Amino acid sequence: MGLEAKLNSDGFLVTQLDAVVAWARKNSVYPMPMGISCCAIEMMASADPKYDIARFGSEVMRFTPRQCDLMIVAGTVTYKMSHVVRKIYEQMPDPKWVIAMGACTSTGGMYRSYSVVQGIDQFLPVDVYVAGCPPRPDNLLNALIQIQNKIGRTRARDFQNLKLPELNVIQNN
């Protein structure tokens, strides 16, 4: 990190809290692996020792949305599945980001069909689109780096006074 080199003279340094928080946040992005079809295989490959997503601090794929701040939507999203994807996205705590991985997720891809959503940006705010069918793992890592750059530019006030989504309360009596 080169932090020790800066600390050796006086033992302290001056910075902004925003910068420290953003630095910590961007180097510990917990992905939510929303692996719906074949792109998920490449997403798994990006976590293996060869490509090693741990180099970017994102090896902690959490299978619960409560602990995640990056959703990697990897695969063909059908209209039936779109409600599930949206529900899981809403369960993630703010701040949160979305990667649309692959052609199907970004545009519907080769499934130009009545059952497939032609691009998940119709119901999710997407930050980075990844091209490819499926994209190579290094392509996904590139998207992660872009997300990290985006997170590094954020400040605490960006997330203040965020509107909470309306809760759709279903009561089963």
Next chain:
Amino acid sequence: MELKELISQKLKTNFPEADLDFSEYRNEFNVKFNKKFVNPICKLLKEDSELEFLLCEDMTAVDWAKIKNRFTVVYHIFSIKHSFRLVLKADVDVSDCAIDTVSSVWKTSNWQERECYDMYGIKFNNHPDLRRIYMPEEFEHHPLRKDFPLLGIPGSLPLPKK
């Protein structure tokens, strides 16, 4: 006696009024009949000890996009005893878009008929549980019909709010 002759003879003697029509295409033996007789014919083919068509491999429909006899329901059944595959066909008209179920004969055809109902809108009389199997239950159209557009009907499938 050859198996094809045996099948045609048995069907002809048991169902003389079923408008039976036998043909052969690419080594597959086809039997076409009136849709009213679908249940007894299937029952005979399965339960006759000389035939034993125990396996209903596939069941689907064809939309010919014509006014009379628009659909043809197709059953592919297989006899493990003879290692022989048989194709059964019955025409269904739009005015009376229904055919009797064979789920009492082969239990697998329960879900196959549900899929056929979902995709073509053909109703199966006396089916124990005729619901859509792929599309959402509130969906109103039948996607594999020829008059259904490839990209679907806008607004017919709801998306979550952004």
